[in-house]
Amino acid sequence: MTIGIGLLGLGTVGSGVAAILASPQGRHPLVGDLVLERVAVRDLQRPRPLTLPPERLTTDPEAVIDDPKVDIVVEVMGGLEPARSLILRAIAAGKPVVTANKAVIARYGQEIAAAAAQQGVYVLIEAAVGGGIPIIEPIKQSLGGNRIQRVSGIINGTTNYILSRMADEGAAYADVLADAQRLGYAEADPAADVQGGDAADKIAILAGLAYGGPVQRAGIATEGIDRLEARDVAYAAQLGFVVKLLAVAERVQDDAQAGPADGVSLDVRVHPTLLPKHHPLAGVHGVNNAILVEGDPVGQVMFFGPGAGAGPTASAVVADILNIAGIRQVGGPQAGLDPLLAASSWRHCTLVDGSLSRHRNYVRLSTRDEAGVIGSIGTCFGTAQVSIQSIVQLDAREGEAEIVVITHEVREDRFREALAAIEALEGVERVAACLRTL
Amino acid sequence: MTIGIGLLGLGTVGSGVAAILASPQGRHPLVGDLVLERVAVRDLQRPRPLTLPPERLTTDPEAVIDDPKVDIVVEVMGGLEPARSLILRAIAAGKPVVTANKAVIARYGQEIAAAAAQQGVYVLIEAAVGGGIPIIEPIKQSLGGNRIQRVSGIINGTTNYILSRMADEGAAYADVLADAQRLGYAEADPAADVQGGDAADKIAILAGLAYGGPVQRAGIATEGIDRLEARDVAYAAQLGFVVKLLAVAERVQDDAQAGPADGVSLDVRVHPTLLPKHHPLAGVHGVNNAILVEGDPVGQVMFFGPGAGAGPTASAVVADILNIAGIRQVGGPQAGLDPLLAASSWRHCTLVDGSLSRHRNYVRLSTRDEAGVIGSIGTCFGTAQVSIQSIVQLDAREGEAEIVVITHEVREDRFREALAAIEALEGVERVAACLRTL
Incomplete structure (x- = not known):
């Protein structure tokens, strides 16, 4: 037939x-x-x-x-x-x-x-x-016995190619992008890839299947790699992290316990993310893609391969x-x-207000090279109840210094409150970069 | 209903x-x-x-x-x-x-x-x-458009746990096994795991599905990790490799071109294998499993997760x-x-005679610490048309030396011929270890 x-x-x-x-x-x-x-x-x-x-x-x-x-x-x-x-x-x-x-x-x-x-x-x-x-098929047909906790993935090959080269060569974003365009790995108008829209499209689809209901594409908080600086990729490496553009769809724990049995609240987002070097997704290089699905009782399963072509x-x-x-x-x-x-x-899938979700954060601050600045920064975080994992001065010259802070997991609104206070400090020039950390 | x-x-x-x-x-x-x-x-x-x-x-x-x-x-x-x-x-x-x-x-x-x-x-x-x-489901339902070239995997968690600890700690096989038994990662009778039988069962199943016909379980050449020495794991690491117990089912190229359209000849085997450190399977640690499927036109896709529990x-x-x-x-x-x-x-799937298949090999030789031994060894390989990638003296004391050779890809029967000639050399005490390399 x-x-x-x-x-x-x-x-x-x-x-x-x-x-x-x-x-x-x-x-x-x-x-x-x-x-x-x-x-x-x-x-x-x-x-x-x-x-x-x-x-x-x-x-x-x-x-x-x-x-x-x-x-x-x-x-x-x-x-x-x-x-x-x-x-x-x-x-x-x-x-x-x-x-x-x-x-x-x-x-x-x-x-x-x-x-x-x-x-x-x-x-x-x-x-x-x-x-x-x-x-798609494994999520639909092989994982239905699970309660899915999180789906996270590197699902845009173009940005992963750019990030891999930035990490390997210490190259600037704009230079690698131009090269990727010459080689055909990035399109003439790279916006959908580098601003995260393509990854947001895909995580909306994956979340809809993994959690059993449509996810509002427009509600996905999306940040691309187009403002990422080479020095943040390098500092992350020094601290034991790899920077990847991650798309994440996470079941919000508290809500799932309190909410109705037939509904689920999700935090769905796309952003550059610092992954610890031994994380399963950290080893995904070049134009490859990988999706990590975490569920109960399966634990972590990962799917890896060529994301395009x-x-x-x-x-x-x-x-x-x-x-x-x-x-x-x-x-x-x-x-x-x-x-x-x-x-x-x-x-029914509901997207939660991102300001209530909890993350670890990487912050790079441009400061004056003065005694007491680190102390003031630490105090601002402490006042907002943001607990810090490390605070390191990574570069200092001509009276200026760069301070990198990695926080423990904190609620987004508290973290923003602390950042506002830090930006107002006399010794701090500006918040130069702010990235999520897994 | x-x-x-x-x-x-x-x-x-x-x-x-x-x-x-x-x-x-x-x-x-x-x-x-x-x-x-x-x-x-x-x-x-x-x-x-x-x-x-x-x-x-x-x-x-x-x-x-x-x-x-x-x-x-x-x-x-x-x-x-x-x-x-x-x-x-x-x-x-x-x-x-x-x-x-x-x-x-x-x-x-x-x-x-x-x-x-x-x-x-x-x-x-x-x-x-x-x-x-x-x-199983992805091979049956998601890869049917492909001609599968190779299925290779780490599909026994017990041996991968033992190998991971041998690599991390430089520990001896017997000590790690005893510890794994205490912790419940290995059974009181570990034979099916450590001698490779469990992995052979599983690759027989995967090969049968990937290639579309039953594979004779009894015909699978199987070597376990029970005779693996800690020093080979350490030498492999020095040379840029990780030792894993790999189960492999490979379509034999020449035969597939010459043979009938409805049949396929396969090389199916289980053995400890040196993997280059950047190979996708090299990063699979502990009791995790991973299966790499290579096909045309999909390329390489890998499936990773908890292999038991x-x-x-x-x-x-x-x-x-x-x-x-x-x-x-x-x-x-x-x-x-x-x-x-x-x-x-x-x-119809036919298993090929392993002596005609081609592999890269790692060989460790115990020799006398004399001038000329390396030359004689090289000559033996050359005479049998076995091309060598590297030959290194890794340890020498009290008149004895250890020489490690890594060959290029060679046919198994030629390689065995060379080894026999090397064992007969005056300066060579014995072939102390012999492992496949990917």
Whole structure:
């Protein structure tokens, strides 16, 4: 029994998918049942590494969806529109959808999930997070027995590449970014990567699956690496830390105990983070991604691999196609949905006010090189009940000094109160950097 | 709709499963549908941390299987018999089985799979390999689009604990083993762990799934860590390597190109291995496990986490139960099988003759401390066409010396030929250690 595939987009990922379908030998035999029936492209004349019969190419994506030979619609065109409308059109036609589009899912996931549930079709998104790493499927199908405490990850390859080189070479952010753009690791407009928006899209998706309910993308506090200075990466290393752009979705303990059984409060955020050198995520270098899931009773499990690229992303897209093909053999196209694979939502997720969450912090202060400054700083922290792990003067010249403080875990509002008091001190020029520490 | 669970065994893992079922709040809502109907135990009188209604306990495992209220049979008693017979009895009764029993699956997997296919029931084994790490499910359901090149892993926690401490403390194998036994990390009879049999069971299972056909457990070349000396761990560290007990299943390149499309030749083996310090598996410490899967086009993906323990293993068992419960909603108990979840075999796997496989090697030679010995050793390797990466004299005293050689990748039979010639040299006392290098 063959299954017709309709591809929306034949860029990097689309070509990778077509390449797998064109050469099924040595892969799971279900791959041999998949037939690439129609492909929507922007330009019919553009030369392509893969030769496809010309009648299968079209510039009209709706024709792909509407083609009766197409059983599964694969959206790999990217962007918000027309991707969103096309996904909804496929669902309305009763066709399952596979998409790699994290931006659409992070923003319109609820609308799409509601439409899919109504029509009884799957919308699968393994390729939307972590490239080739199996992470969506394990969260949906292998960790359901757990109460998830925290999902944290390095889920943007571009920023991890930049941070890895800043750490290895002591290079400045702007220089490495320019180099990454030359090498094709960063886009001409790098904003979505370096300002953390791409990672926020992805953690919204992961949190929604891990905690069983949609997470408001707009409510995710997001800080990128675009204002990170090389000296903070270097100081962090001296103190035994590695700086990574971390996306975190954490169940807020107190609330979970007090709140209703069917709701959960989450702290979801993206920011540069100091990780202790022996943390499992600290060893993830270059364009690799890794996601750490912590739950009860499983403990810590981590998923590691290539976070982007044609091959890895195509591997994830084909995994989703195979899952739809496999489950068709259970009950045919008219059967019910597997609630694990469909990832129906079952809980209300609320994002908490970040000012009440608790963190360890790294602060770098530019001060005058005077006696008593460290004492005054320590007093400010003490007054705000912020407990300090270390306070070190790391550089002093020409009457100026740099002081780095690492706090114990403190509530964000108390920490901000202390910082305000410190900024007002006579010997302190400014708060030069402020980063979270795990 | 509730689903009746019958548990065979209420030891560490069984108790962990019962604990999850007894407290569904905050887990996937399907957990709430699972009812622990009957439990087979060895001793009804034994005090247990969990209180179960006495009428649900029995010492007769067959009564659990035959109970009409039991929909899914969970085998967590361990050992070969009666576990094998009970699994077959459940299958014959048309009941799906979840088992954590790697020894039974590695030895009787083919018999069990054939019976399951005939009856159209699932036998799921996530807990058999890697404890709480989702690895069976990702290989079956997320990597099917790939041609798998290699599966390699640290899949025995006891030996990894021992090796980690040998590396950290420079301690002798026997001392760390005794300590691990005191702490409960190693059993009173440690043979299955330290001689590599447990890891061989597990790699047989992983290889069977990754390559799509059963692998002959008896044909897996297996070497444990029980003869490993502390000085080799120390020398390896000096040369930039970490020693790990690795289980490897590798597609043999040449054969795959020449052989029939429906067959694959594999090199499957377990042995202590020198890993370069920056290899993804080199950072896996203590009782943790990790599995690295390399495929085309995904590249390298790694799965990391706790390889044993009540909680992690129970998490994996419950994952399998949930998958069966989920897929029941697609088509009811009489529906077809999902070929991915059922992991039907589709290819013939042949194990190759290890003497033709190629490896890098670490060799430690006890020699006389004489001029010319290194030259003679080098000549022996050269004559056998074994290319050398480094040859270092690492210790010399009282007329004796220790020479460590690391070769480039060479065919095993050529390497053995060179070693025989070296052992016959006048200045060489003996080949004191010989380990594979990645």
